[in-house]
Amino acid sequence: MTASAEDVAADAGVSPSTVSRCFASPGQVRPETRERVLAAAARLGYTPSRVARSLAVGRTRTLGLIVPDIANPGFAVVAKAMQARARRKDYAVFLADTDEHPDDEYELALTLARQVDGLLLVAPRMDTERLGEVVRRVPGVVVNRRVPGVSSVAAPTDDGLRQAVAHLHALGHRHLALVLGARHSWSSERRGHAVREICEQLELKLTEFGPHEPKFHTGAQMADLVLASGAGAVVAHNDLMALGVLSRLSERGVRVPDDISLVGVDDILLAATSTPALTSVRLPLDALGERAVDLLLRRLDDGAEECQELTLDSELIVRRSTGPAPRPSTGPVS
Amino acid sequence: MTASAEDVAADAGVSPSTVSRCFASPGQVRPETRERVLAAAARLGYTPSRVARSLAVGRTRTLGLIVPDIANPGFAVVAKAMQARARRKDYAVFLADTDEHPDDEYELALTLARQVDGLLLVAPRMDTERLGEVVRRVPGVVVNRRVPGVSSVAAPTDDGLRQAVAHLHALGHRHLALVLGARHSWSSERRGHAVREICEQLELKLTEFGPHEPKFHTGAQMADLVLASGAGAVVAHNDLMALGVLSRLSERGVRVPDDISLVGVDDILLAATSTPALTSVRLPLDALGERAVDLLLRRLDDGAEECQELTLDSELIVRRSTGPAPRPSTGPVS
DNA sequence: TTGAAAGCGGTACCAA
DNA sequence: TTGGTACCGCTTTCAA
Numbered sequence: 064m065t066a067s068a069e070d071v072a073a074d075a076g077v078s079p080s081t082v083s084r085c086f087a088s089p090g091q092v093r094p095e096t097r098e099r100v101l102a103a104a105a106r107l108g109y110t111p112s113r114v115a116r117s118l119a120v121g122r123t124r125t126l127g128l129i130v131p132d133i134a135n136p137g138f139a140v141v142a143k144a145m146q147a148r149a150r151r152k153d154y155a156v157f158l159a160d161t162d163e164h165p166d167d168e169y170e171l172a173l174t175l176a177r178q179v180d181g182l183l184l185v186a187p188r189m190d191t192e193r194l195g196e197v198v199r200r201v202p203g204v205v206v207n208r209r210v211p212g213v214s215s216v217a218a219p220t221d222d223g224l225r226q227a228v229a230h231l232h233a234l235g236h237r238h239l240a241l242v243l244g245a246r247h248s249w250s251s252e253r254r255g256h257a258v259r260e261i262c263e264q265l266e267l268k269l270t271e272f273g274p275h276e277p278k279f280h281t282g283a284q285m286a287d288l289v290l291a292s293g294a295g296a297v298v299a300h301n302d303l304m305a306l307g308v309l310s311r312l313s314e315r316g317v318r319v320p321d322d323i324s325l326v327g328v329d330d331i332l333l334a335a336t337s338t339p340a341l342t343s344v345r346l347p348l349d350a351l352g353e354r355a356v357d358l359l360l361r362r363l364d365d366g367a368e369e370c371q372e373l374t375l376d377s378e379l380i381v382r383r384s385t386g387p388a389p390r391p392s393t394g395p396v397s
Numbered sequence: 398m399t400a401s402a403e404d405v406a407a408d409a410g411v412s413p414s415t416v417s418r419c420f421a422s423p424g425q426v427r428p429e430t431r432e433r434v435l436a437a438a439a440r441l442g443y444t445p446s447r448v449a450r451s452l453a454v455g456r457t458r459t460l461g462l463i464v465p466d467i468a469n470p471g472f473a474v475v476a477k478a479m480q481a482r483a484r485r486k487d488y489a490v491f492l493a494d495t496d497e498h499p500d501d502e503y504e505l506a507l508t509l510a511r512q513v514d515g516l517l518l519v520a521p522r523m524d525t526e527r528l529g530e531v532v533r534r535v536p537g538v539v540v541n542r543r544v545p546g547v548s549s550v551a552a553p554t555d556d557g558l559r560q561a562v563a564h565l566h567a568l569g570h571r572h573l574a575l576v577l578g579a580r581h582s583w584s585s586e587r588r589g590h591a592v593r594e595i596c597e598q599l600e601l602k603l604t605e606f607g608p609h610e611p612k613f614h615t616g617a618q619m620a621d622l623v624l625a626s627g628a629g630a631v632v633a634h635n636d637l638m639a640l641g642v643l644s645r646l647s648e649r650g651v652r653v654p655d656d657i658s659l660v661g662v663d664d665i666l667l668a669a670t671s672t673p674a675l676t677s678v679r680l681p682l683d684a685l686g687e688r689a690v691d692l693l694l695r696r697l698d699d700g701a702e703e704c705q706e707l708t709l710d711s712e713l714i715v716r717r718s719t720g721p722a723p724r725p726s727t728g729p730v731s
Numbered sequence: 732t733t734g735a736a737a738g739c740g741g742t743a744c745c746a747a
Numbered sequence: 748t749t750g751g752t753a754c755c756g757c758t759t760t761c762a763a
Contacts, residue, residue: 067756068757069756069757077733077734079757080734080736080758080759081732083756083757083759084733086757091732091733092733096733111757112511113511114457114756115739116756116757117448118739118755118756118757119756119759120757123448128492133467133477133480134474134477136473139468140468143466143468143494146492146494147494147496150493155509155512156491156492156493157490158462158480159480159484159489160477162477171484177444279667306670310670333613333667336613336640336641336644337671338671338673401741402740402741403741412749412750412751413740413741414750414752415748415749416741417742418742418748418749421743427749430749445741446739446740449739449741449742450740450741451755452757454741455755732763733762733763734761734763735760735761737759737760737761738757739756739758742755743753744751744752744753745750747748747750747751
């Protein structure tokens, strides 16, 4: 069917070894010979088989990517950046979407581990132990999460959330609602912790909702609870949830930001452009993806051993969805 | 490093062939032997190497997926569905995002062709000739596009667009704007054709804009041109562009649907939930992905030969973004 | 600089 | 039912 190195060798009057060298290390073959081989290869439409090469060299030049939900615009952007970066370095990327099922995450990771050189893990919910198990089998870097002993690149939103809460405080809000992401999700817990801490410092009342899958519909669902709580501002786990909240609030005739303020995290495109535009904590999503790939490939290609932890900054982007608190209410009138 | 079939064989006191059989066709090995082998395998943590198997059997159990832009929610949903379906059938999926560059599409497809069993092509812009070249090398199915001799699954939006234009007509609109997608994109041309035809039938004036990359910012860019044209309603190539239009219109203080009506295509989640909610032509995006995989695997696994063309329906979902034409204007007063 | 040959880790046909 | 063996297509010493 497809031409093999042997065919090319025969056609060019050389040995298969030489054909192999022409593609793997062209410098080691006399220019004239090389040209003859390359010509024959072109004539026969030959390209070295990646599987065969993989088997021979023991490396696949393939990366595995595990994401909770590729339909979440935030993850999509990260995935896109990773995939582009990987291809530039001649790596292919296996995509595995776990649809927010942490159990699948583990199984999938183990399966993938067998057929890739390295793993890109956007797996906020896999438990640390299993995650450790996975990266013991295959080099891996974890995204937006920190695991001892494992390379990672994260944009902890502490800074951005601090700015967000300070922003709301400055606007006169004294009672915030926090809409959490998924249970046992590293990022959700981290964000929750950050918000709690800051609220305490600023002596703000904080009511928490969730945890829930970080999706649009769960956000919408939370909106009614938030409203019932009387909080004047909402900080949501991410933009998707924030948009869900927004959607439901507007259904109920609640005006944002006049009646209630709203902050998201991720700064996805559609947050910037919703009505009203969403105040959001911006993460450098594509940088996140690129750095993760770089980190992984440094291990794979340059044989670097050390486990690195990269940190990227976050910042608050203020837009229309946050405004002054309705009443200066420094306390209940009672 | 990792245990091989030979190791297991030694441990279990059988030949490598038997080990292989235990995993490939367990039925052909005596239960007692099998259990002994499986126990040994478990003890050694053995799993058959997929690369080695691929080389031996000549199939990789891998599908290649080419999308123009995974960050476009529409494509993300399709990709998600495909990937889930493929995994269920024990296929892995290579993701290749071409970032809307049709040239890369071709190169990528050829590269992928060498290392996968089949190709899922969401490539609206690759020219027919090259596409034919690709599918001659490896089984492929094309999504949302029709190419003679190539299996495909598409949801032509003719029906939905017909409904959309009739809807606008009924609302009193007599001058429509059409915002096209990418140049040479099959779906953009098809949609343009459909809208043109219907407008002619209903004797509506139609002004066209584009073609442009089907992204948010190009939509925003078109909004001003549309406004200048005096059209009372806009049909956009897809929701992402429609949301771009919407965003820019609202920036300019133009009210939707009071001043201008707006229709998108895809019915992505965020269309349903924008403000105002977007009237959109719904495509069964996940069905699109699933059927594509089914079609491809029927060829690969069941050896089906025929080229099939599947068609899925589209329908108009009416939401807030379309309303009565501002003035009944049955014609210019002049 | 080039060739011969031994794998890489399985599969599958043929015999036993 | 099991084992022996010849590949699958390329890489990589080792010699020439």
